Amino acid sequence: MSDFDDLTERMRAFTRARDWEQFHDPKSLILALVGEVGELAELFQWLPADSAATLALEDPLRTRAAEELSDVLLYLVRLADVLEIDLPQAAVAKLASSEARFRPEHFHGTAPVKD
Numbered sequence: 570m571s572d573f574d575d576l577t578e579r580m581r582a583f584t585r586a587r588d589w590e591q592f593h594d595p596k597s598l599i600l601a602l603v604g605e606v607g608e609l610a611e612l613f614q615w616l617p618a619d620s621a622a623t624l625a626l627e628d629p630l631r632t633r634a635a636e637e638l639s640d641v642l643l644y645l646v647r648l649a650d651v652l653e654i655d656l657p658q659a660a661v662a663k664l665a666s667s668e669a670r671f672r673p674e675h676f677h678g679t680a681p682v683k684d
């Protein structure tokens with residue numbers, strides 16, 4: 570069993586043990602996911618952009634960022650499970666698409682411009 574499958578199973582068991590499946594419709598899970606992304610963003614909101622990466626290497630920001638990233642991941646895992654999406658497979662397919670779309674010989678050092 571992969572780490573992703575293990576997380577999916579553990580989140581499913583965590584939810585079932587608390588009878589929270591009734592609350593885990595896609596809309597509610599998406600809002601919870603966005604809320605956790607907001608908590609992550611809040612940690613970095615007023616940090617100077619040029620030093621945020623350095624500050625995130627040390628506590629207390631490192632620990633707090635890990636906690637919020639985990640919240641984001643766990644809701645994402647749960648949402649994919651409820652939607653019956655094989656997220657690792659979908660992510661690999663999406664990355665392959667991006668690799669083909671943004672070929673290094675055309676985009677090296679250049680940010681893609683939205684069409």
Ligand SMILES: [Mg+2]
Nearest residue numbers: 605608637640
């Ligand atoms: Mg959180």
